[in-house]
Amino acid sequence: MESSSRRTVRHDCEKCWIRNLETFREFSPPELDFVSEFKSGEMLIEPGATVLSEGSLSPHLYTVLSGWGFRYKILEDGRRQVLNYVATGDLLGLQGTLMGEMQHSVEALSPLSLCVFERERLGTLFRDHPGLAFDLTWIAAREERILDEHLLSIGRRSAIERAAYLLAFLAHKARESGMADTKYINLPVTQSHVADTLGLSIVHTNKTLRKLAERGVIRWLERGCEVLNEDELARIADWRPPVPRRRPFI
Structure with missing residues (x-):
């Protein structure tokens, strides 16, 4: 059941505001078509709500449309270590997709708007869209550099x-x-x-x-x-x- 901290919406990928930012690269027409089909919806998360939990097996990947969140781990005695912060354009849940389960948690720091993708379709991306597959590798490498x-x-x-x-x-x-x-x-x-x-x-x-x-x-x-x-x-x-x-x- 959907909690009060999550609401779903839907916007057209062709009109996505991120595509107007000079920071991000443009999709080719086939890539845009695939991403539009890959995307299953959008989710609005309230501040303080958990997006992903350590140890969970989430069926979804997320891209941040707007807002702030943070990745963290907690020791058994409750001490928390914030690992990194996420904002517009960042990808959530890839670790759980490749590792089998999430190794950290993600919480909304401000009102957070997310694009939702079905994890089981990720194989199609690697098989049919090598440019997007490279992008995922680049995103993972960038995260490693930041954590360094x-x-x-x-x-x-x-x-x-x-x-x-x-x-x-x-x-x-x-x-x-x-x-x-x-x-x-x-x-x-x-x-x-x-x-x-x-x-x-x-x-x-x-x-x-x-x-x-x-x-x-x-x-x-x-x-x-x-x-x-x-x-x-x-x-x-x-x-x-x-x-x-x-x-x-x-």
């Missing part, structure tokens, strides 16, 4: 460098995903999310974010963060955003 940078941050950056890196990364992701059309960027993350991403206590996280706010690079809001100076955050973190390039999505 996250691991470097947790392992070697100081607390303030970790926080600066995370917020610079999310601001870059917002602009790359067409979710930031203003000078300043609002990120729907709480201090709890930041702490669970950085591997710090909530007290240490609060002190660290206060230092960044005192430098005038962020402004902390009631339920989120406003990024005021992306370049300075990147400088503090000693991080260079990836060179912009058109990337694929499904």
